[in-house]
Amino acid sequence: MLIKLLKYEFRAAFRELITLYIALLGIASLLRPFYLYNLSGSLTGITVFVYAALIVAVMVMSCITIIQRFSKTMLGPEGYLMHTLPVSATVHIFSKLITAMVIVVAGFLVGTISMLIIAADSSFFLLLRSFWEEFILFLYDLFGQNGLIVGLELILLSLSKSACGILMVYTAACIGHLFYRGRAVIAVFSYVVMTAVLGEVTAFVNALLRTAIATAQTAFLPGLGTATYSGDELLPQLLTSLLLCVGLFYAVRYILENRLNLE
Amino acid sequence: MQNIILQCRDLSKSYGGKMALDHVNLEVFSGRIVGLLGPNGSGKTTLIKLANGLLAPTSGEIRINGYRPGIETKRIVSYLPDKEYLNNWMRVGDLVEFFSEFYSDFREQRALEMLTHLNISTGDKLKNLSKGNKEKVQLILVMSREAKLYLLDEPIGGVDPAAREYILRTIIGNYNPDAAVLISTHLIADVEPVLDDVIFIDRGHIALTASVDYIREEKGKSVDALFREVFRC
Numbered sequence: 416m417l418i419k420l421l422k423y424e425f426r427a428a429f430r431e432l433i434t435l436y437i438a439l440l441g442i443a444s445l446l447r448p449f450y451l452y453n454l455s456g457s458l459t460g461i462t463v464f465v466y467a468a469l470i471v472a473v474m475v476m477s478c479i480t481i482i483q484r485f486s487k488t489m490l491g492p493e494g495y496l497m498h499t500l501p502v503s504a505t506v507h508i509f510s511k512l513i514t515a516m517v518i519v520v521a522g523f524l525v526g527t528i529s530m531l532i533i534a535a536d537s538s539f540f541l542l543l544r545s546f547w548e549e550f551i552l553f554l555y556d557l558f559g560q561n562g563l564i565v566g567l568e569l570i571l572l573s574l575s576k577s578a579c580g581i582l583m584v585y586t587a588a589c590i591g592h593l594f595y596r597g598r599a600v601i602a603v604f605s606y607v608v609m610t611a612v613l614g615e616v617t618a619f620v621n622a623l624l625r626t627a628i629a630t631a632q633t634a635f636l637p638g639l640g641t642a643t644y645s646g647d648e649l650l651p652q653l654l655t656s657l658l659l660c661v662g663l664f665y666a667v668r669y670i671l672e673n674r675l676n677l678e
Numbered sequence: 679m680q681n682i683i684l685q686c687r688d689l690s691k692s693y694g695g696k697m698a699l700d701h702v703n704l705e706v707f708s709g710r711i712v713g714l715l716g717p718n719g720s721g722k723t724t725l726i727k728l729a730n731g732l733l734a735p736t737s738g739e740i741r742i743n744g745y746r747p748g749i750e751t752k753r754i755v756s757y758l759p760d761k762e763y764l765n766n767w768m769r770v771g772d773l774v775e776f777f778s779e780f781y782s783d784f785r786e787q788r789a790l791e792m793l794t795h796l797n798i799s800t801g802d803k804l805k806n807l808s809k810g811n812k813e814k815v816q817l818i819l820v821m822s823r824e825a826k827l828y829l830l831d832e833p834i835g836g837v838d839p840a841a842r843e844y845i846l847r848t849i850i851g852n853y854n855p856d857a858a859v860l861i862s863t864h865l866i867a868d869v870e871p872v873l874d875d876v877i878f879i880d881r882g883h884i885a886l887t888a889s890v891d892y893i894r895e896e897k898g899k900s901v902d903a904l905f906r907e908v909f910r911c
Contacts, residue, residue: 495757677733
């Protein structure tokens with residue numbers, strides 16, 4: 416059922432975003448000769464402005480799509496279709512979350528590709544390769560044999576923090592749904608409060624986990640390797656983020672399964 | 679042998695202090711076409727939405743085939759809401775495919791035949807169809823399922839008399855005969871000819887539950903006449 420839902424979700428979510436992606440890549444292609452040959456003038460200015468506007472539009476539309484795909488299909492009119500499918504709330508939430516994560520990654524990739532289209536040439540790729548090699552050496556110098564683990568932790572941490580952010584939006588929308596009036600206002604207020612409260616809670620849990628992992632490393636597993644980067648351990652942050660994701664997921668699921676009131 | 683397909687026990691639902699359903703007890707048997715009849719705001723839509731799991735009860739319970747609303751009931755319940763609920767950007771063919779993928783009891787060939795009969799192409803986008811045709815598409819999709827319980831909320835409201843006749847013919851001609859059909863409406867005269875049983879609901883309470891035959895033979899009235907009498911303003 417998840418695959419079927421994802422097929423439908425991707426189609427619904429990307430049908431408008433695709434147009435923006437194509438427009439962005441198209442404008443980037445137009446900008447390329449201006450950049451490579453250092454051309455200036457009003458046409459360059461206009462093209463740069465359009466490119467910047469499209470970058471902003473992709474970011475804004477991505478956020479709107481992520482929010483709307485959940486609020487309209489789970490808590491709004493399309494809920495009459497979605498909630499009468501023989502699909503559990505868990506699968507619904509996963510389908511929305513996976514689609515939202517893909518939207519985030521796709522926006523990042525399209526933006527990156529657009530910049531490469533504008534600026535990439537042979538010297539750029541040589542520079543990129545040199546930067547990558549230095550980055551790997553930097554990781555090894557800092558973390559020794561754990562450098563690649565740290566790299567993996569960084570990627571997982573970015574993904575889990577994105578998932579947390581998305582699930583917080585879903586939770587706020589669900590909290591708003593519990594009320595009969597002012598749902599949107601309550602949802603926004605809930606999001607702001609959650610950001611503040613959960614920020615403190617995660618900092619506390621992070622500190623606890625950091626101590627626990629350090630103790631475990633010293634006493635039982637010397638090779639566990641608590642990576643340090645800018646004074647913060649990644650593994651405790653990753654675990655805290657994952658715990659938060661799980662908590663928010665269950666909050667959303669509880670409301671959808673037990674407190675749904677589609678009007 | 680008939681079995682109870684829908685059962686409500688002391689079912690109540692309130693919206694911020696306003697009681698929409700108040701300790702409702704009723705049973706719907708399989709193989710029956712039941713009219714859920716009542717004036718606007720009597721609780722018909724609330725009851726149907728509770729059966730579909732779109733609302734959470736305030737108290738009491740509702741069961742379909744012995745189960746609380748959930749995945750097991752959604753597999754056997756075919757629901758037609760009283761509003762447009764399908765995505766306007768989708769093509770008719772996409773919707774047929776959608777229903778086919780999610781409901782194992784969906785009869786795709788039958789749906790396509792009915793659409794062809796209405797001159798609706800699978801390539802048509804829903805947003806380009808007239809209101810009446812959109813409603814017919816929704817009805818065709820719902821009635822193309824071999825469900826055990828059909829919940830039709832105001833299927834003939836807001837359409838012309840010719841369309842009403844088509845809709846009722848589609849319902850009678852395509853439902854699973856072993857299933858129960860619950861039709862909520864306030865247009866009594868139109869649906870009376872197809873009903874086996876009626877449930878009168880008034881301000882969240884069940885006012886009457888009876889078979890159409892009983893009303894005609896014992897009370898000597900049509901359902902429409904009895905409805906007007908019971909719900910006289």
